[in-house]
Amino acid sequence: xxxxxxxxxxxxxxxxxxxxxxxxxxxxCVFAPYFPAxxxxxxxxxxxxxxxxxxxxxxxxxxxxxxGDAVSSMVYEANARVRDPVYGCVGTISSLQQHIDVLxxxxxxxxxxxxxxxxxxxxxxxxxxxxxxxxxxxxxxxxKIMDYNAKPIFDMDMxxxxxxxxxxxxx
Ligand SMILES: [Zn+2]
Numbered sequence: 001x002x003x004x005x006x007x008x009x010x011x012x013x014x015x016x017x018x019x020x021x022x023x024x025x026x027x028x029c030v031f032a033p034y035f036p037a038x039x040x041x042x043x044x045x046x047x048x049x050x051x052x053x054x055x056x057x058x059x060x061x062x063x064x065x066x067x068g069d070a071v072s073s074m075v076y077e078a079n080a081r082v083r084d085p086v087y088g089c090v091g092t093i094s095s096l097q098q099h100i101d102v103l104x105x106x107x108x109x110x111x112x113x114x115x116x117x118x119x120x121x122x123x124x125x126x127x128x129x130x131x132x133x134x135x136x137x138x139x140x141x142x143x144k145i146m147d148y149n150a151k152p153i154f155d156m157d158m159x160x161x162x163x164x165x166x167x168x169x170x171x
Contacts, residue, residue, distance in 0.1 A: 013025075015032040015035050016037055016038075016039055016040045017029075017032075017035045017047070018031065019040065020043055020047060021047075030056055030059045030067075031043070031055070034059075034068060042075055045075070045079050045081075045082050046074050046075055046078040055074065058070060059071070077089050080092060
């Protein structure tokens with residue numbers, strides 16, 4: 001009836017923001033592109049943490065092509081703040097930072113061990129002389145071992161972290 005005719009002016013259904021704020025969703029609604037009606041939870045936390053008028057202001061101050069990123073980061077921060085009211089996303093950042101420190105220490109230890117093994121291997125080879133009794137390898141394996149140790153450990157952990165921290169927050 002009355003509602004049906006007023007909706008015609010805006011979108012067919014109000015965006016998630018306008019629905020939560022119980023206002024009419026205008027055709028040029030700032031929220032509409034980033035808070036679709038089918039993701040109501042996305043706006044709820046952002047609204048709780050930042051407030052709708054602040055979000056509105058922040059988006060208005062940004063050029064169009066940066067608004068999507070801004071919304072993503074606000075959603076991330078708001079979800080982190082709701083989960084951890086004291087530290088918010090700083091908690092995530094510092095725990096990842098600690099993780100990096102631990103991994104860098106592990107990496108340094110592994111590299112030191114590689115050097116140690118390489119030195120003792122060289123000593124062993126030169127002690128046993130140039131005779132062809134060691135069919136294993138001659139000099140080249142060390143860099144290969146280092147690559148194998150260094151890269152996968154670090155990359156894999158980061159991927160696991162991103163998956164566990166990121167997924168629920170960004171959606
Ligand atoms: Zn709207």
